[in-house]
Amino acid sequence: MKFRAIAQNGTSRDSRAGAAVPATTGALDEQQILLSTLPPSRGQKRLALATILVLLAAFCATVPFAAMPVGYIREFIPAYATAMFVISSITSALLFVQFSVVHSRALLPVSGGYLFSALITIPWALTFPDLFGATHTAGTTWGVLTRIWRLVFPLSVIGYTLLKDDEGRTAWPRALSYFAVLLSAAGLLVAADLVTWLATTTSELTPSGLLFSVIDRAQADWNALLLLLALFALALLWSRRRSVLDLWLMVVMCGLLIELCLIILVGRRYVVGWYAARVYFLVSSTLVLVVLLSETALLYARLARSVMAQRREREARLMTMDVLSASLAHEMNQPLASIVTNADAASRWMARPTPDLDEVKATLEQIRNSAYRARDLIGSIRAMVKRDDRNRAALDLNDLVREVLALTERELQRNRVSVEVELDEHLPFVNGDRVQLQQVLVNLITNAIDAMAEKKWPRILRIESAVQEPGDVLISVADTGKGIDPKIIDRIFNPLFTTKSNGMGMGLAICRSIIEGHDGRLWAAAGAEGGSVFQFVLPANTAR
Amino acid sequence: MQHAPIISIVDDDESMRCAIKSLVTSLGFGAYTFASAEKFLQSQHLDHTSCVVTDLQMPGLNGVELQKSLLAQGRRIPIIFVTAFPEERLRARAIEAGALGFLSKPFESETLIKLIDKAIETGRKT
Numbered sequence A: 001m002k003f004r005a006i007a008q009n010g011t012s013r014d015s016r017a018g019a020a021v022p023a024t025t026g027a028l029d030e031q032q033i034l035l036s037t038l039p040p041s042r043g044q045k046r047l048a049l050a051t052i053l054v055l056l057a058a059f060c061a062t063v064p065f066a067a068m069p070v071g072y073i074r075e076f077i078p079a080y081a082t083a084m085f086v087i088s089s090i091t092s093a094l095l096f097v098q099f100s101v102v103h104s105r106a107l108l109p110v111s112g113g114y115l116f117s118a119l120i121t122i123p124w125a126l127t128f129p130d131l132f133g134a135t136h137t138a139g140t141t142w143g144v145l146t147r148i149w150r151l152v153f154p155l156s157v158i159g160y161t162l163l164k165d166d167e168g169r170t171a172w173p174r175a176l177s178y179f180a181v182l183l184s185a186a187g188l189l190v191a192a193d194l195v196t197w198l199a200t201t202t203s204e205l206t207p208s209g210l211l212f213s214v215i216d217r218a219q220a221d222w223n224a225l226l227l228l229l230a231l232f233a234l235a236l237l238w239s240r241r242r243s244v245l246d247l248w249l250m251v252v253m254c255g256l257l258i259e260l261c262l263i264i265l266v267g268r269r270y271v272v273g274w275y276a277a278r279v280y281f282l283v284s285s286t287l288v289l290v291v292l293l294s295e296t297a298l299l300y301a302r303l304a305r306s307v308m309a310q311r312r313e314r315e316a317r318l319m320t321m322d323v324l325s326a327s328l329a330h331e332m333n334q335p336l337a338s339i340v341t342n343a344d345a346a347s348r349w350m351a352r353p354t355p356d357l358d359e360v361k362a363t364l365e366q367i368r369n370s371a372y373r374a375r376d377l378i379g380s381i382r383a384m385v386k387r388d389d390r391n392r393a394a395l396d397l398n399d400l401v402r403e404v405l406a407l408t409e410r411e412l413q414r415n416r417v418s419v420e421v422e423l424d425e426h427l428p429f430v431n432g433d434r435v436q437l438q439q440v441l442v443n444l445i446t447n448a449i450d451a452m453a454e455k456k457w458p459r460i461l462r463i464e465s466a467v468q469e470p471g472d473v474l475i476s477v478a479d480t481g482k483g484i485d486p487k488i489i490d491r492i493f494n495p496l497f498t499t500k501s502n503g504m505g506m507g508l509a510i511c512r513s514i515i516e517g518h519d520g521r522l523w524a525a526a527g528a529e530g531g532s533v534f535q536f537v538l539p540a541n542t543a544r
Numbered sequence B: 001m002q003h004a005p006i007i008s009i010v011d012d013d014e015s016m017r018c019a020i021k022s023l024v025t026s027l028g029f030g031a032y033t034f035a036s037a038e039k040f041l042q043s044q045h046l047d048h049t050s051c052v053v054t055d056l057q058m059p060g061l062n063g064v065e066l067q068k069s070l071l072a073q074g075r076r077i078p079i080i081f082v083t084a085f086p087e088e089r090l091r092a093r094a095i096e097a098g099a100l101g102f103l104s105k106p107f108e109s110e111t112l113i114k115l116i117d118k119a120i121e122t123g124r125k126t
Helices: A002-024 A042-065 A076-102 A107-126 A136-165 A174-201 A207-216 A219-239 A244-266 A272-351 A357-384 A397-407 A409-414 A434-453 A507-517 B014-026 B037-042 B044-048 B063-072 B088-096 B109-125
Strands: A392-395 A418-422 A430-433 A460-468 A472-478 A521-526 A532-539 B006-010 B030-034 B049-055 B079-083 B101-104
Touching: A042 A244, A042 A272, A076 A107, A076 A174, A076 A272, A107 A136, A107 A174, A136 A174, A136 A219, A136 A244, A219 A244, A244 A272, A272 A357, A272 A507, A272 B014, A272 B109, A357 B014, A392 A397, A392 A434, A397 A409, A397 A418, A397 A434, A397 A460, A397 A472, A409 A434, A430 A434, A430 A532, A434 A460, A434 A472, A434 A507, A434 A532, A507 A521, B006 B014, B006 B037, B006 B044, B014 B030, B014 B049, B014 B109, B030 B037, B037 B044, B037 B049, B037 B063, B044 B049, B049 B063, B049 B109, B063 B079, B063 B088, B079 B088, B079 B109, B088 B101, B101 B109
Parallel strands: A418 A460, B006 B030, B006 B049, B049 B079, B079 B101
Antiparallel strands: A392 A430, A460 A472, A472 A532, A521 A532
8 A cells, every 4th residue: 555655664764863862852961062061082082192202302402402502593482472472362362262152261361371371472572672672670570471471371271171171051141241252352361461561560668579580589489489370280181181171181281391401401592402591382282272173173073964864864754754644645536536526427316217226225335434444534534643652751841842943943044933932941751752742833833833834014923831720731832823713723633634725734633643642732723813723732751 | 329428537536436427327428437557458448448537536547547547558549638626737637648628526516517528529429
């Protein structure tokens, strides 16, 4: 039988789609797509390790020649500072964006650390002693700024590492996270200015001047302290390593450690070690930025692919529904046509001058058979949507509503329908077949769009969820369309009943079968302000 | 008395064939039924048929293809199509090729009867 074959095909395709649903639908899991939460792959770990090994090898190779004088290269510091400024700014911007997406407090210090690094390079380069003529003050300022820079950066990484684990992933309001980004950026700008101003203007007589002179003096102690701090940051990152970001921050920390080691080792300017130290740190910072950028691009591509795949899957599912209702309509029309024609033939046999009762009897027999055939067809629709507990699971209908709205978004936009959603956040779960209930909602929304297509304005689709008194969940889909004629409101759920010129009239019949298969009810009523409201209730899942 | 005009009914659905046959015989026409277009094309009743009532979608040759092969044989038998699944493209092709009528199942018997009467009338004139 034509219809059975298609119907079974339809259901099997659906159940396959249903099996794939838990993994792909719903909001995309942020855990799996963001650098700050995504666990590194084996390849990334190897690349990071290789980078560290290359840096170490370069360090070892430099050590014998570290003290070899090179002479003063005037362009080196400005070029280095410019590169560091650009790299740190971009890295900081990337991390701030991550923060505003995941709302993870931990990202704030590390993005701030990068921004501070970017800002401090400007005065740092400008106060470099030999750049604009050596003065004692500038020399002191440069030393102080160098140390503050190397102090702040590992501290920000330590702050990130300490914060990142004890987070309840509290959902910050979007506006608040933007505010936090702006506030910290502005704060850091002021802080960097203040540090520079204090470092350049204060004499040793003021308390801050005293502090700066402390920072300036005892260079060896300071370097040891900074080295320990960077080591501590690295160790902390290692012990709490989880994400791609953690991995590459470790690489940066190694770069910083190597820089500090070389500087401690050589102890003076303009030798191979002094230049090499800065180059290695620059290389490690650049690598991290490159990796972060390329990871972002790759993630974006992966995400785009998965969104496309999801869309295809959804469209295939909708297609199945179309094919199914078309074939159902075809099969239902056969017995109906036969019944109508036989009834007319019977009355004609009766109306003859001598009624031919044998023909009448044969015709009535045909009518009976056709009616049975129609009954069997309805039975097979029921069988198709009958309880199949394997596909049943506890569902949040609010999630389902959001999913279906996302799925019909393009259609809604194309028809300039505005959507109002009022979901009861304390909705109990229901036990149901996700794909079938999704089809019901898609059908109701599509009907609402069609009902409003002929009306100019306003076109509002309103979806509500609510708890009904004795443990039922109610979903209502209201439109501001042309409404349903009260005379036909009882017939709209009948198979083949349609008011659309291109409709098959199977949609609502199938919807009702599905809802009744879930021990629920589906009905229609006139809307409060015109239009119509379709509502269904499903029993709440008491197991939860 | 002249022989009653013959109506040939082609439909893969048995109940539909019988129903149309019963209707047209109740009107006094002769009727033959065929389960497929091929069976009709091979039958000896081809020459006596005044009007064909055929389903559109059938396994094997469909209604439009039946119409085409009748035209190819030079037979200008009036054809009335009935279909459970109106397909605009096929409908347009059928009308273009000179179909007398195109009915969607379930159809009003009156409409079919009027079309058959029209077919018989045009047959008599030519």
